[in-house]
Amino acid sequence: MIPSITSMKDAFSLKGQNALITGGNRGLGFAIASAFAQQGANVAIFCRDAKKAQEAIEELKPLGGKYESFSCDVADLKSVRKAVAEAYASFGNFDILVNNAGTSCVSELLDMDEELTDWYNVVNIDLNGTVHMTYEVGKRMRDAGKGGSIINIASNAAFIVNKTQPMSPYSSSKAAVVHFTHCMACELGKHNIRVNAICPGFTNTELSRFIPADQFAYINNQMPLGRFGEPIEIGALAVYFASPAAAQVTGTAQVIDGGYILSC
Numbered sequence: 001m002i003p004s005i006t007s008m009k010d011a012f013s014l015k016g017q018n019a020l021i022t023g024g025n026r027g028l029g030f031a032i033a034s035a036f037a038q039q040g041a042n043v044a045i046f047c048r049d050a051k052k053a054q055e056a057i058e059e060l061k062p063l064g065g066k067y068e069s070f071s072c073d074v075a076d077l078k079s080v081r082k083a084v085a086e087a088y089a090s091f092g093n094f095d096i097l098v099n100n101a102g103t104s105c106v107s108e109l110l111d112m113d114e115e116l117t118d119w120y121n122v123v124n125i126d127l128n129g130t131v132h133m134t135y136e137v138g139k140r141m142r143d144a145g146k147g148g149s150i151i152n153i154a155s156n157a158a159f160i161v162n163k164t165q166p167m168s169p170y171s172s173s174k175a176a177v178v179h180f181t182h183c184m185a186c187e188l189g190k191h192n193i194r195v196n197a198i199c200p201g202f203t204n205t206e207l208s209r210f211i212p213a214d215q216f217a218y219i220n221n222q223m224p225l226g227r228f229g230e231p232i233e234i235g236a237l238a239v240y241f242a243s244p245a246a247a248q249v250t251g252t253a254q255v256i257d258g259g260y261i262l263s264c
């Protein structure tokens with residue numbers, strides 16, 4: 001059993017914990033890496049763009065922990081296997097896994113090409129990438145016997161249909177990630193491994209800059225809280241799920257979207 005906290009002192013500390021974050025080189029993944037590092041964690045970043053990974057590592061360095069990046073395509077099980085082995089050789093053990101790497105596409109199903117390229121690309125990264133990482137890291141967490149926390153970055157799109165932007169592969173993958181989270185919470189609880197999902201809504205990242213002004217205003221109006229989320233707010237929620245404060249929390253999917261799904 002994972003012991004409960006007995007005081008609020010250090011309840012949100014990640015001091016000395018090792019965290020592995022896919023897609024930690026930019027966007028929400030980097031915000032989570034930075035939030036973890038500020039709470040005392042060491043961070044391994046998995047991604048494909050080595051230059052962007054190096055920039056992220058340089059930005060984390062002043063925080064004083066151990067930060068390294070590993071080249072990995074989460075859609076490719078062989079690549080995941082190799083990168084996880086390399087990361088364990090360097091870090092020894094991981095307490096936290098964040099499955100954040102993701103992609104999307106905007107297209108109706110019937111407009112896709114004959115090979116359904118867009119469908120398979122999104123499902124292979126968003127859903128299968130999460131499964132690949134959970135398989136490789138989960139086995140090592142189980143065998144180390146120290147428990148762990150797995151956090152899957154899903155989306156509020158798991159629960160709603162975005163009618164202005166058709167994206168069925170994305171929404172379907174994220175819905176599957178949420179239910180995969182439920183299944184893994186049940187399967188891994190006996191190993192003291194907690195599994196939770198974070199479901200962000202519209203968040204201010206590089207991508208949101210490309211949303212046309214009229215759509216941006218419409219979305220903000222739809223949101224009870226009236227603004228896009230900030231990446232650091234996703235980082236703060238991830239810190240909570242990873243921290244001792246959440247010792248009794250598993251199998252949950254927390255929406256963080258300013259209340260947007262309530263207005264759809």
Ligand SMILES: NC(=O)c1ccc[n+]([C@@H]2O[C@H](COP(=O)([O-])OP(=O)(O)OC[C@H]3O[C@@H](n4cnc5c(N)ncnc54)[C@H](OP(=O)(O)O)[C@@H]3O)[C@@H](O)[C@H]2O)c1
Pocket residue numbers: 022023024025026027028029046047048049050052072073074075100101102103125153154155156199200201202203204205206207
């Ligand atoms: N931003 C939002 O408003 C929002 C809302 C809801 C949910 N989300 C979810 O939050 C997560 C991060 O989104 P974001 O906005 O930060 O996206 P982003 O800026 O486009 O970053 C995507 C990240 O995933 C990595 N990645 C993509 N494909 C990969 C692959 N095959 N193997 C390894 N890494 C891969 C990228 O690194 P490389 O390209 O270097 O590999 C990058 O670090 C995603 O799962 C997304 O669905 C975002």
